[in-house]
Amino acid sequence: MAAAITTLESAVGRLRVAYGDTLGVRRLASDVARLSDDLDELGEPQPGLLPSPAGPLETIPDTPYDPSMWAGAEDEGLGAPDRHAP
Template sequence: MRSAPECRDAVAAAVTTLESAVSRLRQAYGDTLGVRRLTSDVARLATDLEELGEPEPGRRGRIDGPLESIPDTPYDPSMWAGAEDEGLGAPDRHAP
């Protein structure tokens, strides 16, 4: 198992590779909205990685508290009565 600094270095190398790939996309596609969003996303990844800092001592992938078991049995259908489908909106409305 890799240490936290080794993992962080591996992710940093991957982000650098991704930055290079997005740069090549910019050359091929120009300054499009999609390329600008990708550039922003990759920059945010790099910033988030820098902000991680050092892991807390003794935190090696430990989850705090007990794991919660979720049964495989189906949920009661009445639980969903009147709920909207996420992303689809209410049945009596439509997107503009």
């Protein structure tokens, strides 16, 4: 995990060269520093514990959903009914 933090620090350093010492770059640097601190607080992983496998993939069919599933649903956030997305 420490290698990932080192890679992030290096990437932020390259951003600093490309963009200068901007607020965005300083915020990214601060975020990476916090990640490093958080990783230090976690300490070493417990021996013998392995991450659990993700499990089998679930296939989602391409068939259309049953229109009754949408009955009574609110349209908030979908835009005006007489307009379409570009």
